[in-house]
Amino acid sequence: MSLVPRQLTEANVLDVWESGLAGPPAARSLLLASMAAPSGCSVADLPLSALNSLLLELRRGAFGDALPCAADCPECGECLDVTVAAGELLPSGGGGAVAATATVTSYGRTVTYRALTGRDVRAVDPAAPGARQTLLRRCVLRVDPPAHDLPDEVLEDVARRLADLDPGADAVLTLDCPQCGHGWDAALDLAEHLWTDVSGxxxxxxxxxxxxxxxxxxxxxxxxxxxxxxxxxxxxxxxx
Known part of the structure; x- marks a missing residue:
């Protein structure tokens, strides 16, 4: 298997853009990540932090390190234009190649679970009823005592621990509004940001x-x- 990743170039950017047009956002994320992954790597089975690392490396190589972003202050509505360096968003350690696992005891059940992968996100329609619960159930590996269907309270306990299991799965910007002084954390969709660059x-x-x-x-x-x-x-x- 080649260890040399592909790059986004003029020679292939039109093919990548055309391939991604018909797919949902989750499919575009995997398509873009595959461009920065070693040939033969199954990007769909990587944890989300590893996917984000690939997306950031691809973005840096094709469009530079600076990511211009815009966000509206949730307190006063002021629009903030900020620029963040892609290197600052890279997960510590670059993201593992295998989804880590952990165990939690919740409401009398011991649940073994793993980090979410790109395949999990791709398999769940975010607009479907109960999409969040469906996604969380995909990362559950074992339940003791066995249960046919886990209560939402147990799934939420798992959800609260996923960030610790896979740091870097979510790209978050810490922002402060210069107009009203309000501070908040804003999620950054790396795949969508990169897709906008590719499309443009x-x-x-x-x-x-x-x-x-x-x-x-x-x-x-x-x-x-x-x-x-x-x-x-x-x-x-x-x-x-």
Whole structure:
């Protein structure tokens, strides 16, 4: 198995963008993470912190370390524009390759559970009734004494411990509003942030192909074979 990860480049970004268009957000997350993973790695079975590490590394390599973000203050509604370094969001240790397990005793039942994986998130429709409980049940490995269906209270005990089991599974920004002074934690969807970058880049690239195809009669392959610097020259020359 090759240990060399693939990269997001002009040569494949259009294929990645087109492949991700029809899928739900969870599928796009796995698609993007696979671009930064070693060939043959099953990204769907990685814990969420490891997936986030791959997404951040891909983002740094393709678009740089700085992630511009926007959030509305929940207290006064002020819109905050902040920039965070991707390196600051990397999980400590880079995220494990295997979902860790742990045990908790709750309401008379001993529950062994594991960290959530990309496959778990992909399998559950977030809009479906009871989606949260369905997702939590997927990470339960064993119950003693056995139970056909765990009460929600037990599942919530498991949920409260998942962050300790897999630090870095959720990317969180600590923000302070300069307008009213309110402080809060805001979740950052790394996959969606990266997908926005990929989609924006793909659209810009397609517009360049369109403009140069009209000006010179070139095919898409012709345009993409030209370096970005030379392509920019031809774009300027065609409109000059």
């Amino acid at each position: 880049y793909a659209h810009r690239l397609l517009h360049e192909v369109h403009a140069l195809a009209r000006a010179y009669g070139w095919t898409e392959a012709d345009v993409l074979s030209i370096s970005p610097t030379r392509r920019q020259f031809y774009l300027e020359a065609s409109t000059g």
